[in-house]
Amino acid sequence: MSDIFSIDNEYIAHTYGRFPIALVSGKGAKIKDVDGKEYIDLGSGIAVNIFGIADDEWQKAVTEQLGKLQHTSNLYYTEPCAKLAELLCTRTGMKKVFYGNSGAEANECAIKAARLYSYTKYGEGRSTIITLKNSFHGRTITTLAATGQDTFHTKFGPFTEGFVYCEADNIEELNRLANENNCCAVMFEVVQGEGGIHVLSKEFVAEIDKIAKEKDLVIIVDEVQTGNGRTGKLYGYMNYDIMPDVVTTAKGIGGGLPIGLCMLGEKMKDVFTPGTHGSTFGGNPVCSAGAYSIMSRIDDKLMAEVAEKSAYIKAELEGAKGVKSVSGMGLMLGIETERSAADIIKEAMERGVLVLSAKTKVRLLPPLNIKTEDLKKAIAILKEVIGK
Ligand SMILES: *Cc1c(COP(=O)(O)O)cnc(C)c1O
Numbered sequence: 001m002s003d004i005f006s007i008d009n010e011y012i013a014h015t016y017g018r019f020p021i022a023l024v025s026g027k028g029a030k031i032k033d034v035d036g037k038e039y040i041d042l043g044s045g046i047a048v049n050i051f052g053i054a055d056d057e058w059q060k061a062v063t064e065q066l067g068k069l070q071h072t073s074n075l076y077y078t079e080p081c082a083k084l085a086e087l088l089c090t091r092t093g094m095k096k097v098f099y100g101n102s103g104a105e106a107n108e109c110a111i112k113a114a115r116l117y118s119y120t121k122y123g124e125g126r127s128t129i130i131t132l133k134n135s136f137h138g139r140t141i142t143t144l145a146a147t148g149q150d151t152f153h154t155k156f157g158p159f160t161e162g163f164v165y166c167e168a169d170n171i172e173e174l175n176r177l178a179n180e181n182n183c184c185a186v187m188f189e190v191v192q193g194e195g196g197i198h199v200l201s202k203e204f205v206a207e208i209d210k211i212a213k214e215k216d217l218v219i220i221v222d223e224v225q226t227g228n229g230r231t232g233k234l235y236g237y238m239n240y241d242i243m244p245d246v247v248t249t250a251k252g253i254g255g256g257l258p259i260g261l262c263m264l265g266e267k268m269k270d271v272f273t274p275g276t277h278g279s280t281f282g283g284n285p286v287c288s289a290g291a292y293s294i295m296s297r298i299d300d301k302l303m304a305e306v307a308e309k310s311a312y313i314k315a316e317l318e319g320a321k322g323v324k325s326v327s328g329m330g331l332m333l334g335i336e337t338e339r340s341a342a343d344i345i346k347e348a349m350e351r352g353v354l355v356l357s358a359k360t361k362v363r364l365l366p367p368l369n370i371k372t373e374d375l376k377k378a379i380a381i382l383k384e385v386i387g388k
Pocket of ligand 1: 138139189193
C-alpha cells in the first residue's frame with residue numbers, strides 16, 4: 001500500500017492534494033480501500049458515480065458494447081451515440097448534441113457555439129460572455145477565463161479574452177454588464193458547485209432570461225455538476241422557468257466513464273457545420289452505451305427518491321449542533337459548519353464516511369440511489385463529527 005502512495009507521489013504530477021487512502025473496489029455507495037476498510041461514499045467521485053460503484057445495469061451496458069466495438073472515430077456512424085443523443089433531445093427539448101469527453105470540453109463547445117452563432121448572425125466583435133462570480137467552468141485556458149474566480153486568473157496568462165463577471169443574484173450588475181459590453185451569451189450554473197453550493201434565485205434567472213431575449217444572447221447553462229438528476233430534476237434548469245439555448249453536461253451522465261456533451265437548442269442547432277468543431281474520442285460507443293443506460297433510468301420514481309433523501313438530510317442537519325446552514329437542491333448539498341470543513345472531512349473519513357468540500361462548506365453528492373440504511377448510517381456519523 002505504501003507502495004501505491006510512493007509510486008504515485010514519485011510519478012504523478014502534483015496537481016492534486018490526495019487523501020491518504022487508496023481505493024480498490026466497491027458496490028453501490030460502499031467502497032473499500034487496500035486495507036479492506038469500508039467507507040460509505042457521499043461524494044460519488046465528485047457527482048460522477050450517480051448509481052454508485054459497479055452498478056449492474058450500467059456495467060452490463062458498458063461491457064456488452066466493449067465486447068463489440070470500442071471506438072471508431074467520428075468518420076463513421078455508430079448506434080450508441082446516436083441513440084443517446086435522441087434520448088437526450090427527446091427528454092430535454094434540445095435539438096442537437098455535440099460529444100466531448102469532459103466538462104471543460106463541453107463548455108469549450110458551448111463557448112464556441114455562442115460565438116459562432118453571434119459571428120454568423122451579426123459579424124465580428126459581439127463576443128463577450130457574461131459569467132458569474134464564484135462560478136466554475138473547467139481547467140482549460142478558456143474555461144478558466146470563463147470561471148469567475150480571481151484565484152484561477154493568475155500564472156497561466158494570457159487567458160482567452162471576452163469574459164465579464166457578474167455577482168450571482170445581482171440583477172443591477174447583470175443589466176449593467178449586458179448594456180456596457182458587446183455580449184453574445186450568458187453562462188451560469190443554476191447551483192454553483194465548486195463555488196460553495198449557492199442556489200441562484202428565481203428572480204435572477206428570470207432576469208437573465210429576459211435580457212437574453214431582448215438582446216438575442218445565448219443562454220448557456222453549465223449542468224456538468226447539477227445535471228442528470230442531481231438536483232431532483234433531470235437538469236437543474238428545470239427547477240426554473242427557462243429554456244436554455246445551450247446545456248452542457250458531463251460528470252454523472254457517464255456513470256464513471258469520461259463523457260461530456262453540449263446540447264444545442266432550437267436557435268443553436270445549425271451553428272456548427274463540418275470542420276467547425278470536433279473531438280477524436282467524442283461520442284465513444286462504450287461511454288455512450290453506459291450513458292444511455294444511466295439516462296434512461298433517471299425517471300420520476302428516482303427523482304422522488306432524490307427529493308425524499310434530500311429532505312431527510314436537511315431535516316437531520318438543519319439546526320443540528322455545529323451546523324450553521326444547509327444549502328443546495330436535491331442531492332447536491334452544502335453544509336456550513338462551525339468546525340473547519342477540512343477537519344470534518346478527515347474525521348469522517350477515519351470513521352468510514354467520504355464527504356467533499358466546496359469552498360468553506362462540507363459538500364454532499366451521494367449516489368442518487370444510495371440505500372436508505374447507508375445514508376442514515378453515514379449522516380449519523382457525519383452529524384457526530386460536525387457536532388464534536
Ligand atoms: C466539474 C465541473 C466542470 C469541469 O469538468 P471536467 O470534467 O473536470 O472538465 C465544469 N463545470 C462545472 C459546473 C463543474 O462542476
